[in-house]
Amino acid sequence: LRVTTLHGLVFGTFSDETPAIENFIGPEVLARFDRILGGRKIEIIGRFVEVLPNNWKMYAENARDSYHASLLHLFFATFKLNRLSQGGGLVVSPNGGCSVSETLAPTQADDEAYAGMRSVDEDYKLKDMRLMDVVDEHPDRIRHQIVTVFPNFVLQKTQNAMAIRFFTPNAVDRTHLEWIYFGYADDTPEMRKRRLRHLNLGGPAGFVSMEDGCVGGFVERGIATAEAESAIVGMGGGGVESQATRATEAAVRGFWSLWRRMTGL
């Protein structure tokens, strides 16, 4: 076993051939680690384990699928936190297995693109708007950043909430998902409170993450009835390259292409 650290995070490999972590994730993904963790002392503020009723690879897909966020998650789309009509993009590492999905702050006051969408309900209002009270901590207007590292690691910043996720298979159809929430050691009390409020979007009971916790189980139950069948939907072709839109499955394909190279399947 070889281990290495990146901004205090410990990564390990059983292979003699795995390159240095900086080369494994590539320069663009590395830059997003630097954005959140570079030069900052972090402080863990909570951790949880969530049991998912599905194969671990479905969760690996979920974290890389930048297309589903504003379609599945009513909270994201309704409150304009994450819509595909906002700016942003997707980065895929040279080896395919790592990715970054970024969403910029909304610019249009009235966004017509999502009118009539099932994931949008204009009648829903929040009584306590402090849940949306975001403060930009970086000069790039990125409000939502999901970083994945092959095979089972996620680093995220959603509004002002920051978390690390990693997941391990517990059975073919069971996955343990661990969340570690963190802030910066020099947070003001106001910022720490803001992070705690924004954390209500993530985690096992999160306004957004709750749906990710069960949707894999829907797929698992669905495919159980069709063991001998196969179907492939190639949305936008077969490429695994970075794109200036999140309406793409390139990072999902990148994951599978690296997984196939490693397993030989």
Added chain:
Amino acid sequence: MSILLRVAELNAAYAATIDTDRLESWPDFFVEDCLYKITSADNHKRGHSAGVV
């Protein structure tokens, strides 16, 4: 009635309201000015401030 029983009764009534789809009555379980927090024994022991909610 002991506090434990009263809390158990409150929890049961709260869950029954959700289970029987009386969602309009659910906010009545909260007072206007409150802090609603759910955490785990592990986080509490470690002194971590983040809860599940």
